[in-house]
Amino acid sequence: MNIKKFLPFLIPILSFVVIALAYFSPVLEGKELYQSDIAQFRGMSKEVKEHRAEFQEEPYWTNRAFGGMPTYQLSTYYPHDYVKKVDSLLRFLPRPADYLFLYFLGFFVLLSVLKVEWKLAFIGALGFGFSTYLIIILGVGHNAKAHAIAYMPMVLAGLLLVFDKKYLQGFILTAAAMALEINASHPQMTYYLLFAVLIFGIIYLIEAYKERKLPEFAGQIGLLMVAVVLAVGVNATSLLATKEYADHSTRSRSELTINPDGSPKEISSGLSREYITQYSFGFLETFDLFIPRFMGGSNNEKLDKESYTYRFLKDKAGRKQALNFAENAPMYWGDQPIVAAPPYLGSVLIFLFVLGAILIKGPMKKWLIAVTVFSIVLSWGKNFSLITNFFIDYVPLYNKFRAVSSIQVIAELAVPLLAILGLQKFLSENTKKEERLKAFKWAGISVAGLALFFTAFGANLFSFESFRDPGYENMLAGLSDILIEDRRTIFFQDSLRSLVYVVITACLLWLFLTDKIKRNVVIGGILILVVVDLVVVDQRYVNNDDFITKSRLEKPFDLSPMQSEILKDKGHYRVLNFMVDPLNDGSTSFFHNSIGGYHAAKPRRYQELYEFQIARNNIEVLNMLNTKYFIFPGENNVENVQLNQEANGNAWFVDQIEFVDTANEEIRALDSLDTEKGVVLTRDFEPVLEGRSFVKDSTDSIVLASYKANEMVYETNTSSDQLAVFSEIYYKDGWSAYVDGELIPHMRANYVLRAAVIPAGNHTLVFKFEPKVIHTGSIISLVSYGLLLLIPLGWYLKARKSKKGPTDKEGPTDKEGPTEKNESIQVI
Structure with a gap:
């Protein structure tokens, strides 16, 4: 066995393990990342885990939240879920290092399928994995989203293998990766991936038509469809269960035609237009992809003691209060309700993306630019209502998902992909010097010029005012003006920062272009620049300070004396907690059967009951829900408990x-x-x-x-x-x-x-x-697993029998394999 043959794969994969553990190094001490959404999830799933431990079965239902609901999206283990076992083998590292490793691995596989040199594929994988948006979703606990995003590159890799006429490998990888993608259980991310695939199909359909290869194209699509159907089949139980519950959830059409105030209700088969577009990316906010704190960064930005805010508050309120406020300063001045971090893609990768857009030719470039523009335009949501309303009204399932800004994950994938393809083309000895020079010139002028423009003039172009500023002005006169000064300062700092990274990157490429440095020096330099550029920004928002002990994580909520008193009642009843927002609260569910809960898809009728009756304090409705205890704030916000003796009982x-x-x-x-x-x-x-x-x-x-x-x-x-x-x-x-x-x-x-x-x-x-x-889904899953194993096996045996071997020369419509000239960029 020639070990050298595998080194280009072993070295990066082992490096990914080390880098993932290094970034989240507290996991080596047994600590875990505190994720706010996961803390709420632990509250919601507490009864499920207790039931499983006591009765050795899945309950599929919990009474801890919203009066009662299915647990199909709450830590449910489905029968015959062998895909999850495969997933657990890939995610062998402690969380969240496992997701970071999976980011790296998936993108490396994609670039390897594109025949990108392993060193460049390694850079691309790190650039994708350290994208600030992908890190921050781990920080807040959007694990299912991160999980689904991590498998996106593998799905695309399978698709590209099929279009590269590697039919057997492509079929297997597409089916396996798509099964893992669906199993990650974040339908919204999978839905966005399908948009990218659809655009790919349209572009390559046009190419097939031009080249008179429609039968071949149809065969390739047919093969991919079979792979996807089997991937859906092995996940049938979870998909059917999710579909069933979705029809009862807020993601479905309401039977009501009125609002609580009696006004006519917007008729929709999904979420309301306002809810869908609540998190809409602003036009200017798009520059966050290039300049991290273009819009101020986050709602809780950490400022130092040299900031205007700290110095102003130190004189007004003292050092301690000044420091507390400055370390959680409201620097974000966009229109979204909450922003935990900017979706920074990296100025180095943006520069290389533009370089690739000029250098690369063919359908691959068209696809990557198209999906980038598509995802950014749709992320604007209500800020570009013409397009958004069309998708909400006419595109199937689009109105089932909220937070339209998250569709930018497609750009998160496409930008580093085209960037690395562009870098490989630039460094290739087969690329003419004139082509390199032209691409370098226009990329430098456009990207460096943009950074220079914002550095020189940006601080005077915008108001830097937030819609929240009047509230801060009411707290303390003059505070809003001080916040604006700090927003202006960090805007200039990060604009200059992006300019510096772009200039250094350009210098490296220029030195290579003029034969002053070798190719490997450029690769090493770009590697350092990409990683440092992204990791320094990532560390602002997710770092070692966010880790806590495992024991503390297992008990994310403290049991108060008043709640302890409630637990002395061993009966079956419900609790309404007014200390929190009941419809966004998993903490009460950790200890009691709660009137509220925390879930992205609440039971529709229950939410309507809350809006029409519970929110209006209809005591009769609370009585029928057997609400025996009320937790409410007393003097100085001290927790109090009241017994409701009028509750109807069980x-x-x-x-x-x-x-x-x-x-x-x-x-x-x-x-x-x-x-x-x-x-x-x-x-x-x-x-x-x-x-x-x-x-x-x-x-x-x-x-x-x-x-x-x-x-x-x-x-x-x-x-x-x-x-x-x-x-x-x-x-x-x-x-x-x-x-x-x-x-x-x-x-x-x-x-x-x-x-x-x-x-x-x-x-x-x-x-x-x-x-x-559950029973129906299990039967479908088992049949699909059987087919998923038998089809490739039969294909392999047939190839051997015909003495062709299990190569890719035998495909559904094309008997010839790729030639030496059939390089990845031409093929795809």
Whole structure:
């Protein structure tokens, strides 16, 4: 075995391990990165983990949040999820070093498929992985997003192999990478990847038409479609479960046609236009890709003691308060609600991107420029409403996702890719000197000129005012003017910084162009520049200070004395915490069954119930949800607890039935409903009651005898048939009701709860969560796994039998492999 043959792969991969661990070095001490979103996730998933540990099964449901919801997006382990096992092999490092390693690895694979020299592919991988946006999403805990982004390059690599006529390898890599991409469970990122693939397909369809190769193109697309279908198939369980829940979530069409104030509601099959575009990238903000703090950086920027802000506050409020404020200074002056860091791509890579855009010819350049422009334009959101509204109204699924600014991840991938291809072309001895000189000249003039312009004149071009400044001015007169001065200062500093990096990069290339330095010196210099450029900015936002001990991470929320008192009550009830925003709170769910919760796709009807009734403090609605305790701020914001003795309990009998025709009538009926006596049902459920009436008897009883997240057992004793309402959330696609082991129908009551007819006598009523989607998905997954193994194996055996070997010369439509002249850039 010739080890030298594998060194170009082993050296970079081992280096990626070392670099990922070095950047997140506290993981070597057993520490973990504190991620705010993951802390909330731990609260939301607490009951799931406890149930799994106690009963050795997946509950698929939790009552800890929003009254109750499926756990399909909350730490669920699906049967036969072998893709996740493969993923765990690739992510063998401690988190979050595992994601950083995966960034590096995926991009290195992509560049290797493009036949880029391993040293340059190594630079590109680091440039992609250290992109500031990709680091900051790890810092705040968007792990699923990072996970999905990391597999994007591998999916593209598989696609490119197929178009390079390496059909078997391309099929295997596409199917495997796409399976891993879907398994990462961030549909929004996968959806954006499909846009990039679609644009690729359009550009190469045009090329195929020009070259009269449409049958070959059709065969390649067909092969890729088979690979994608199998990738979807092996993830069938999670996809079907997610689709099922999505139809019940805020990502689906509401049945209501009115807002809480009675005004007409915007009719949409997904999220509201305002919610989708809440995080829209500004036109000027696009320059953050090139100059890190063009728009001030973040909402919590760290300033030093030389800053205007610190010196101003030191004299007004003292050193301690001045330092605390200056270390979390509101420097961002754009229009987005919250920005944790600018999406900096690196001035060095931007320069090389422009160089590549001039040097590279063919469809590859067209594709990479097209997807870059496409992603940036769509990231503008409401700031370019003509395009955004078209996509929301007419492009399938686009209205299911929020934070349109995040589509810039496609540019995060395309820019370093074209940059490295451009650098390779520039350094190639086959590239004419005149071509290099022309590209160098125009890249230098445009990129260095832009940086010089902003350095020289930018501080006087903009107001640097934020829409939040009036609030700071109200806090302390003159503070807003001081903040503007610091924004102007850091704008100049970072503009000059980008100019310096571009000039140094240009000098390296010029020295190579004039034969003053060797090729490897240029590569080494570019490597240092790319890494230092990006890492220095990354460290402003995610660094060693963000790590805490593992024990502290496992218990992200402190149990207060008041909450400890609540936990002495061993019953089954709910808690409403007014100390936080209930609809964005996973902390209460860590300890109690919460009225609130933290999730990107909340149960739609429950959110509507909150907006129409709970937010208006309708105590009857809180009673029907069995809200037994209220946590609220007292004097000096000290936590207090109040017992609600009027809570309806786990279940109760009613004898007043009101049938309504529409969702509007259903939710409005709760305005005045006495929930302990009456119930509101839609006419869909009228046949279940068969026109019967009920009379309550004070001696009748219904008691919750045992509780599990996915199973509740009630003991009933009634003298006649009774209609019972349960304080549990109705979810038709999973919950089943059994009386003495026999399945009975149950109904949606009071907009979100369950109701069922209880026969006279002593009986046992059991609610079980039995989602059929899990069984159906498991069968599809197993069949897909079988096909995913058999198709390549059969292909391989057939090739061997025909004595052609498992080469790529035998494809679906083309019998000839690539020639020596068929270099990657021409092929793709």
